[in-house]
Amino acid sequence: MRLQISDCRVQIAARRFQIAAAVAVVALVVGSALPASAQERPAVGPERPFQLAPRIERTLSNGLRVIVTRQTAIPKVSITLTVLSGYSSDPADLTGLASLTADLIQEGTKTRNSRQIRREVFGMGGSLTAAASQDYTSVSVRGLSEFAPRLLDLVADVAMNPTIPDDEVAILEQQHLQTVAQQKASPQFLANRTFRNALFGEHPYARTSETEASLQAMDRATLVAFHTDHYRPNNAFLLIVGAIDPDAMVAASEKAFGGWARGDVPGPAYAAPPALSGRHVYFVQRPNSIQSSMAVGNIAVKRSDPRWYELTVANTIYGGAFNSRIVRNIREEKGYTYSPQSALTGFSNAGFYRFAADVRNEVTGPALTEVFKEIDAMRAEGSDGAELQGAKQYLRGIFPIQTATQTGLSATLIIVYVFGLPKDYPETFRAKIAAVTPAQVKSASVTLFGSENSVIAIVGDYAKVKDQLAGYTNITFLDTDGKTIPPPQ
Amino acid sequence: MVKSRNMRLFAFVLCLTVLAPAVPSVSAQTFSVPVVYKKLPNGLRVVISENHAAPVVVVELMYRIGFRIEPKGRTGFAHLFEHLMFQGSEHVAKFEHVRIVNENGGTLNGSTRFDHTNYFEVMPSNALELAMWLEADRMRSLKITPETLKNQQDVVSEEVRDNVLNQPYGAFEWLGLPQKANTNWYNAHNFYGDLSDLEAANLDDVKKFFDTYYAPNNAVLVVSGDTTTEEVMKLAEKHFGAIPQRPLPPRPDIKEPAQSAEKSFTESDKLARTPAVAFGYHLPDRMTKDFFALSLLDPLLVSDESAKLYQALIKENQIAADVSGGFNYGLGNNFDYNGPMLYTFRVDYRPDLKGADVLKVVDKVISAIQEHGITEDELKQAKVNFRSSFLENLEGQSGFGRADLLAALALYDDDPNRINTILSDLDKVTTMDVQQAAKKYLVPANRTSIDRRPGGGQ
Numbered sequence: 001m002r003l004q005i006s007d008c009r010v011q012i013a014a015r016r017f018q019i020a021a022a023v024a025v026v027a028l029v030v031g032s033a034l035p036a037s038a039q040e041r042p043a044v045g046p047e048r049p050f051q052l053a054p055r056i057e058r059t060l061s062n063g064l065r066v067i068v069t070r071q072t073a074i075p076k077v078s079i080t081l082t083v084l085s086g087y088s089s090d091p092a093d094l095t096g097l098a099s100l101t102a103d104l105i106q107e108g109t110k111t112r113n114s115r116q117i118r119r120e121v122f123g124m125g126g127s128l129t130a131a132a133s134q135d136y137t138s139v140s141v142r143g144l145s146e147f148a149p150r151l152l153d154l155v156a157d158v159a160m161n162p163t164i165p166d167d168e169v170a171i172l173e174q175q176h177l178q179t180v181a182q183q184k185a186s187p188q189f190l191a192n193r194t195f196r197n198a199l200f201g202e203h204p205y206a207r208t209s210e211t212e213a214s215l216q217a218m219d220r221a222t223l224v225a226f227h228t229d230h231y232r233p234n235n236a237f238l239l240i241v242g243a244i245d246p247d248a249m250v251a252a253s254e255k256a257f258g259g260w261a262r263g264d265v266p267g268p269a270y271a272a273p274p275a276l277s278g279r280h281v282y283f284v285q286r287p288n289s290i291q292s293s294m295a296v297g298n299i300a301v302k303r304s305d306p307r308w309y310e311l312t313v314a315n316t317i318y319g320g321a322f323n324s325r326i327v328r329n330i331r332e333e334k335g336y337t338y339s340p341q342s343a344l345t346g347f348s349n350a351g352f353y354r355f356a357a358d359v360r361n362e363v364t365g366p367a368l369t370e371v372f373k374e375i376d377a378m379r380a381e382g383s384d385g386a387e388l389q390g391a392k393q394y395l396r397g398i399f400p401i402q403t404a405t406q407t408g409l410s411a412t413l414i415i416v417y418v419f420g421l422p423k424d425y426p427e428t429f430r431a432k433i434a435a436v437t438p439a440q441v442k443s444a445s446v447t448l449f450g451s452e453n454s455v456i457a458i459v460g461d462y463a464k465v466k467d468q469l470a471g472y473t474n475i476t477f478l479d480t481d482g483k484t485i486p487p488p489q
Numbered sequence: 490m491v492k493s494r495n496m497r498l499f500a501f502v503l504c505l506t507v508l509a510p511a512v513p514s515v516s517a518q519t520f521s522v523p524v525v526y527k528k529l530p531n532g533l534r535v536v537i538s539e540n541h542a543a544p545v546v547v548v549e550l551m552y553r554i555g556f557r558i559e560p561k562g563r564t565g566f567a568h569l570f571e572h573l574m575f576q577g578s579e580h581v582a583k584f585e586h587v588r589i590v591n592e593n594g595g596t597l598n599g600s601t602r603f604d605h606t607n608y609f610e611v612m613p614s615n616a617l618e619l620a621m622w623l624e625a626d627r628m629r630s631l632k633i634t635p636e637t638l639k640n641q642q643d644v645v646s647e648e649v650r651d652n653v654l655n656q657p658y659g660a661f662e663w664l665g666l667p668q669k670a671n672t673n674w675y676n677a678h679n680f681y682g683d684l685s686d687l688e689a690a691n692l693d694d695v696k697k698f699f700d701t702y703y704a705p706n707n708a709v710l711v712v713s714g715d716t717t718t719e720e721v722m723k724l725a726e727k728h729f730g731a732i733p734q735r736p737l738p739p740r741p742d743i744k745e746p747a748q749s750a751e752k753s754f755t756e757s758d759k760l761a762r763t764p765a766v767a768f769g770y771h772l773p774d775r776m777t778k779d780f781f782a783l784s785l786l787d788p789l790l791v792s793d794e795s796a797k798l799y800q801a802l803i804k805e806n807q808i809a810a811d812v813s814g815g816f817n818y819g820l821g822n823n824f825d826y827n828g829p830m831l832y833t834f835r836v837d838y839r840p841d842l843k844g845a846d847v848l849k850v851v852d853k854v855i856s857a858i859q860e861h862g863i864t865e866d867e868l869k870q871a872k873v874n875f876r877s878s879f880l881e882n883l884e885g886q887s888g889f890g891r892a893d894l895l896a897a898l899a900l901y902d903d904d905p906n907r908i909n910t911i912l913s914d915l916d917k918v919t920t921m922d923v924q925q926a927a928k929k930y931l932v933p934a935n936r937t938s939i940d941r942r943p944g945g946g947q
Contacts, residue, residue, distance in 0.1 A: 039626070040580070041580060041622060044593055044618075044619055045618075047544075047613065047615055048613070048614055048715065050543065050544050073542060074881075074883060074884050076877065076880055076881065076884075115795075115800065118794045118795030119795050119870070121795065122795040122874055125877025125878075143877060144880075171807060174807065175810045178763055178810035178839070178840075181762045181763050182657070182837070184762055185761055187656075290650055291651065322587050322597070323587045323590075323591035323592065328584065332583070332584045335639070337644075337647050338644055338651050358647070358655065386592075389592070390588070393592055394592060394594055397594010397595055397612070397613045398594060400544055401543075401611050401613075402887070404542065404545050405884045405887065406884065408887070
């Protein structure tokens with residue numbers, strides 16, 4: 001052992017350290033019977049077949065689409081009713097209405113009060129959630145599959161017969177007001193909100209969360225009206241994934257939802273997003289910050305755009321996987337940050353690309369420089385060879401991994417039906433990724449990554465990073481409420 | 490099981506890949522996990538769990554070294570070391586581990602917990618040998634340079650800033666509370682690490698830590714998914730078989746003296762806007778009668794909106810916006826540790842009140858259980874709910890949950906088949922057991938609380 005330690009020091013002096021014990025082990029191994037081949041990198045075998053179970057799809061006479069598939073990973077079931085109205089359907093002064101409505105429908109029906117709903121779900125090993133996102137609201141229950149028919153009835157009751165009691169509205173509004181206050185302390189929340197507001201302007205995709213004012217403007221009547229207008233079978237689909245008998249679940253769905261009446265559902269009003277000019281910094285002053293939390297990006301295509309595949313490959317290479325250019329650069333080479341990443345998000349009417357990271361104050365400017373340097377390299381050269389092949393293989397490989405669980409398969413199928421993707425999307429995804437060419441990745445990079453015109457949202461302590469942002473001439477300063485303020489001193 | 494209405498971050502995960510996989514079955518009652526348990530001559534334990542539903546395989550290495558017994562004066566070192574395991578070995582260059590896994594269609598991660606550190610790959614099953622080779626190469630021949638050490642010291646420091654120092658509440662409920670509730674250094678130090686300790690770590694520390702703990706006889710290899718016992722054993726012998734075992738040091742005394750009086754602390758938070766209180770009770774030893782009883786009370790007390798604390802705090806008294814909690818809160822579940830542990834709660838409450846007001850309501854809820862017990866119906870529902878959460882955990886993180894539980898049961902109980910008998914142990918719990926355990930453990934004298942108040946900021 002002593003000898004090994006001194007070996008070690010020699011190596012440290014040579015600025016190349018190998019753990020001494022490991023050296024000894026290697027020596028042992030090499031001197032032992034282990035063939036050298038056991039240490040060489042093994043080849044990967046031939047790809048094994050991947051096939052999802054068939055799906056049943058029926059449309060009930062009232063227009064509700066029902067999609068059922070058997071997945072027996074564990075004896076559980078996911079039942080999700082998705083209503084195709086979300087934040088985008090909120091009136092501009094009532095942001096959060098779809099979200100609060102989703103919360104309130106769980107708080108009482110014509111035959112069950114709030115507590116009874118919760119106890120019943122609990123006793124079936126279940127969890128009931130209802131949450132609004134940009135284009136839709138999902139009312140979802142997950143529980144033991146032996147209770148599948150009763151879980152289905154419960155989802156139907158909550159979606160069709162909520163009473164939205166006044167006292168529960170008051171409790172939930174208080175709860176949300178506290179959440180709004182907490183959100184203003186979260187640098188990641190503020191960075192995202194600022195980014196989305198700047199990027200989408202008057203377009204409803206600017207809305208990510210309720211405000212004190214919007215919450216105070218909502219009452220039982222507004223919530224009931226939203227439910228009446230939007231929760232309609234012709235504006236929804238029901239997805240059931242689990243260890244169930246598909247035919248029996250289709251029949252049970254007809255029974256549970258057959259009496260739901262159609263309605264005319266108002267669609268969202270889409271304003272044009274503002275035109276971007278230059279690299280515009282939106283700086284949110286958060287005193288005492290020891291990091292700058294940043295979100296950088298641009299408008300991208302809607303989810304159903306046929307270029308989605310090449311854009312996804314380009315984003316994976318840039319920052320969408322752990323093994324990606326931006327992670328290698330600002331984490332593994334420079335140590336600026338722990339969790340840099342970029343994501344491509346597609347909605348019904350538009351989408352966006354966003355890079356996000358939290359970096360220590362001292363490297364705020366340098367981190368931004370690297371972000372744009374990598375973007376410009378993608379735009380100029382795209383990607384080819386082993387890097388491109390690896391990114392495609394990554395996306396092809398994780399698809400079976402993601403869809404091998406009930407919750408993962410549900411999430412994938414919801415995307416298919418919300419955005420009107422081809423029904424064989426899960427079956428063709430891997431082939432379409434494999435077909436992406438270097439030329440497509442290059443053109444996708446130009447489409448995807450804004451460089452000269454970009455939104456840059458930063459949440460931090462301006463005095464600490466001011467000098468590093470000298471190269472950015474267009475800076476708007478905001479407080480944590482989103483109000484414009486003079487440059488902080 | 491840990492749960493929360495808000496999705497609070499699991500803290501010690503190393504990287505940023507998130508994923509999702511699975512197992513065959515009939516009904517919940519008859520569901521069982523296939524388990525084969527073997528040991529190589531060098532002491533490496535091997536667990537195989539077949540599942541051919543998808544062409545996916547999970548490979549996990551779990552080492553019996555967590556942050557609890559990391560070196561004194563080097564807080565956060567176990568976690569820093571976890572990062573270093575991705576920085577290269579004899580045949581694998583810095584970050585190449587990540588590149589090889591991603592480029593072959595897989596994801597990976599590592600995390601540091603109280604009593605172990607885990608490393609895993611979720612891969613297409615045709616890449617099984619590649620993943621096992623990667624794990625074997627770093628167990629055999631980790632290679633760290635001054636540059637890679639410095640790089641990961643910077644990355645981990647950013648991680649601590651991200652999750653603790655620049656965040657409102659500063660992880661007080663899972664990182665801060667054990668430091669106040671415990672008195673034995675092993676249980677009571679800053680597991681994420683003081684930045685100065687992280688910076689002080691040197692290559693000698695790295696070498697010593699690797700030599701001491703990263704031996705085959707201190708680890709479990711789990712392979713679950715689309716493979717066979719024959720294939721796994723052949724590959725395990727090929728890649729791990731020649732790595733020599735090493736003598737393991739005696740385990741330090743991690744016992745936590747019994748607490749005799751309630752401990753209450755108040756902290757001022759420069760970044761938070763609204764107050765929150767965290768409190769924790771010392772738990773009975775894992776896998777004991779009282780442990781199982783409290784494991785069943787847990788879902789009734791703090792699982793979701795149906796639970797007693799949610800109903801009392803948010804609905805009836807309307808003094809809070811959120812309540813969450815669990816065993817091994819923020820860092821794991823009821824089974825993946827082996828030592829003193831807290832049953833932790835966090836309540837985000839109304840700004841015009843104090844943490845003590847919250848604890849009064851909590852004590853009323855708990856007193857009712859201590860005096861009147863729970864009903865037979867509640868116990869039955871709790872058993873159903875626990876079974877459901879247990880199954881959910883197996884599917885978690887693309888099937889990693891199943892591998893990870895098998896690894897913990899092999900490492901701590903030398904019995905991965907326990908995965909199929911834990912639920913029967915819980916079935917034996919009676920309403921009287923629950924009442925007795927609540928009387929014994931959920932008392933103020935066994936409790937520590939931190940009231941975290943906004944202040945000193947704006």
